[in-house]
Amino acid sequence: MSFTPIALIIGGGSNVGIHVARKLLKEGYHVALGSRNPDNDALRKNGLFPVSVDGTNSASIKKAFQQVRTNLGEPSIVVYNVGQHFQPPSTNDPLSVSSEDFAKSGELELGIFVSAQEALASFRSIKHSTPKVFISTGNLLPFLKEAPVLFMTLASQKATMATLMDYANRAYATEGIRFHYATLVGPDGGLPNLSPSAEVGFFNSGPAHAEAYWTLISAETAKNWDYRFTYDGKEFESK
Numbered sequence: 346m347s348f349t350p351i352a353l354i355i356g357g358g359s360n361v362g363i364h365v366a367r368k369l370l371k372e373g374y375h376v377a378l379g380s381r382n383p384d385n386d387a388l389r390k391n392g393l394f395p396v397s398v399d400g401t402n403s404a405s406i407k408k409a410f411q412q413v414r415t416n417l418g419e420p421s422i423v424v425y426n427v428g429q430h431f432q433p434p435s436t437n438d439p440l441s442v443s444s445e446d447f448a449k450s451g452e453l454e455l456g457i458f459v460s461a462q463e464a465l466a467s468f469r470s471i472k473h474s475t476p477k478v479f480i481s482t483g484n485l486l487p488f489l490k491e492a493p494v495l496f497m498t499l500a501s502q503k504a505t506m507a508t509l510m511d512y513a514n515r516a517y518a519t520e521g522i523r524f525h526y527a528t529l530v531g532p533d534g535g536l537p538n539l540s541p542s543a544e545v546g547f548f549n550s551g552p553a554h555a556e557a558y559w560t561l562i563s564a565e566t567a568k569n570w571d572y573r574f575t576y577d578g579k580e581f582e583s584k
């Protein structure tokens with residue numbers, strides 16, 4: 346019997362999510378694309394399985410995995426693509442973020458953990474030798490020495506994400522299971538172009554993410570947990 350692998354993307358918007366989904370479809374995957382308010386008809390028309398999921402809510406994440414398991418099967422690829430910036434009222438005063446917003450940011454961090462836990466359970470249950478890979482969409486914030494202080498909550502989310510990917514990648518490597526923190530960088534390895542009108546940069550990075558994520562999934566030898574790539578989707582190599 347032929348085997349069709351399954352992917353679940355949590356946080357499926359018009360940039361990273363949809364491009365990664367299309368790439369996986371092209372590579373023969375059944376793809377479930379999750380967001381809080383998916384356009385069910387449009388996604389189905391494009392061959393995708395829509396899932397309603399809030400990536401900051403543990404119960405909702407568990408329900409989404411269950412829905413995918415019931416309707417498609419166990420996912421062997423999981424992409425966590427949710428990030429949320431809570432702007433402090435005063436840009437040079439990070440502790441002016443309300444405690445309510447800081448708690449919401451923490452819920453997203455818990456969401457990454459629960460998604461990784463659920464993914465591990467799925468990966469372990471798949472007997473086929475298909476790649477089992479969890480990819481979280483990162484940025485450079487956890488690695489920057491002097492990031493603008495207004496990004497404190499987003500930096501905290503990404504730092505948690507990076508830590509989880511590093512530890513899980515080491516812990517489950519012997520089972521052939523990979524966890525990556527994947528980051529788009531500019532040509533010099535620094536921040537990508539953050540201008541919304543840039544020809545290539547942060548806001549139209551979907552095709553580069555799709556290429557890079559497929560490289561991670563299809564690599565015969567696992568790439569590093571901290572994976573950086575440039576605008577063409579190729580691995581960043583420092584000169």
Ligand SMILES: NC(=O)c1ccc[n+]([C@@H]2O[C@H](COP(=O)([O-])OP(=O)(O)OC[C@H]3O[C@@H](n4cnc5c(N)ncnc54)[C@H](OP(=O)(O)O)[C@@H]3O)[C@@H](O)[C@H]2O)c1
Pocket residue numbers: 355356357358359360361362379380381382383398399400401426427428429482483484485528529530537546547548550
């Ligand atoms: N390193 C880089 O340069 C770089 C570049 C681009 C993006 N990123 C990262 O990529 C991620 C997403 O960016 P993007 O460009 O793909 O954004 P996007 O195209 O705007 O997509 C984000 C999607 O996520 C969904 N979403 C938002 N909150 C959610 C939640 N709580 N639960 C589930 N889905 C949610 C939204 O749909 P609903 O409103 O229906 O939920 C939205 O469609 C972020 O983590 C960002 O930091 C990094």
